[in-house]
Amino acid sequence: MAGSGTAHLRGHDDIVLRVENLVMEFPVGRHQVVHAVSDVSFDIRRGETLGIVGESGCGKSTTARAIVQLPPPTSGRVVLDPGTDQEAELTALEGEDLRQVRPRLQMIFQDPISSLNPRRQVRDVVGEGLHIWSEGLDDEQIRARVDEVLEAVGIDPTVAANRRPHEFSGGQCQRISIARAVVLEPEILICDEPVSALDVSVQAQILNLLEEMKHRYGLTLVFIGHDLSVVRNISDRVIVMYLGKVCEVGGADALYSAPAHPYTRVLLASAPEPASTVDESEAAIGDEIPSPMDPPSGCRFRTRCPRADDRCATEEPVLKALDDDHFVACHYPSVAGTSGA
């Protein structure tokens, strides 16, 4: 899994975000470095939902945060609206220039309650961005806009607008977070594990709401998750990550119906109800994830991979195409059926 390489990038003109060779490293003292994200590239089409799935430590959340420059990546390029007159290279901007671009990207987080200011009323939480950015709007117009968005996410503004976050359940707080994010009409909404803290009966409400918001406001979504079923449900395209690298990229249904990377197959076989496209026995791998401070040479998955050999230790696999929209970074991928084996 190397996941280096850019074969999967698309040259279309409707690309809304392009991430190239993203590297994120954190120094941890004694000249040691955590390699959280290593040379990851991807692009997202306008209106698409990109799912990023992987286990803890794979770099999925770090990637999401690097997109919004919180903090800026160690190296690599993040470009918004490439090839248009709105083009903005986030990694090259700083200060006021970066601030001006920020409303075009919004984020929602895993813990909906702690992501809202407990001392502020819901109306102010949702309206703050408008007060800062919409100089043309007076208070009455902002008020109307906040009410409209709250209603859109299923919160009754007449009851809720003057309450504080602690008066709401987790699912309702996540709705309010979504309202706060979409009120500025961003181009991209980054969702970092938005349903992981919710009860299963509430999870579907939020997933359905995200789909509705996406169409209503013309959003492009980046959806970070660890639950394979949830990620498939919401995504058009899925990236599987492991230890800071991309393993496999493809259309959601293509990737799940013909998983090519050994790690993708392990994930699908490990689910409580394993996918029908893999054998449950494929889940039998070691538990120990190597340290991100000293990742394995060559393919980073090789220490747990049933197919690894000498080549995997020396030569890092590069993403290569299996078909039009399915790419894998592995020397020995499963290619039994590129159309659904």
Next chain:
Amino acid sequence: MSANWESGVAEVAGALLTVQDLSVGFLTEQGLVRAVEGVSFDLEPGQTLGVVGESGSGKSVTAKALMNLLPSYAQVGGTVSFDGRDVFAMAASREKHFWGVEMTMVFQDPMTSLNPVKKIGEQIAESLRVHLGRSRRDALVEAGDLLEQVGIPEPGKRLSQYPHELSGGLRQRVVIAMALACGPRLLIADEPTTALDVTVQKHILDLLDYLRRTRNMAMILITHDLGVVKGRADEVMVMYAGHTMEEAPTTTLFDEMRHPYTEALLETIPRIDTPSHTRLVPIPGRPPEVIEVLDGCPFAPRCRYSIARCLTDRPGLTSHGAGHLCACHAPVGTPSGTEARAANESAGTTAAGLDMEQFTRHVPVADLGQLGAEG
């Protein structure tokens, strides 16, 4: 765990654990919170009972009541007997060598279940010394054997390591080794894999299942995920708002579910094999947080099948075949259930005032733009 709710017999022949009419209440400033009400089940040696529920369903409180871990202000009612002994009487007489010996528990978070400043070997050896009177040296040798049994590589080296030196999966294996140390006859696992990655989760569940079989140990597996109990539990009990909603042998539960809540849970969870953008059937509203005393069924406000009677008259558990109990006035797959749902669908609303349209609406993705949001 054959169901004996209606028979009223205090003990079932062959049962290891018999829980009768268990209730737990907490007096708070807002009033009495009834966390568990009228829960009964029994469990035979070597069997696994899966307990499925969301937050506030009472599943963990049930486990804590069995383990005598509830705070002293909890109001506990009902009887629990373990191999003929009265568990609450043992609690009252401060029995020292029952919990942790015959009945043990594994918790969700392996980091907080371990003492961070004590070596792993000592933590496992401690219970062997306290409960079984082993010498320090013998206990450490046994601790090494236990680590090997739970599949920890290099057990000799691990004995002198601290919890922070181990990954989450290995830590959970250590917690399981501690729980197994005194040869328990019943292991309660409360969301044992929720904090773990999916690849590790499967290994831990497989390990628990293997240990249960080889030791003829009974197990209560508590989870919010129906998928976790599907292939692993002999029987499943579905809880909601402190009540047992449905209880059945596992295959029966999945093939012939009777309770609308069980059905709704299965339909609302995305499946790994369904294509992307499949619209999920929502369960509107949310689980009750503070349990008020309801006259009717606690699930009625969110239920597609609810009829007038559900709002006023709480359904009791009734039998739907061998070992299959369900608390519902209009059970799924029965004439009354089919009729109730058809009536709700044609009326567009349920007896509890739930908008039925949101369940039946099939929305082509392209049309979503015209849609308002729903509650």
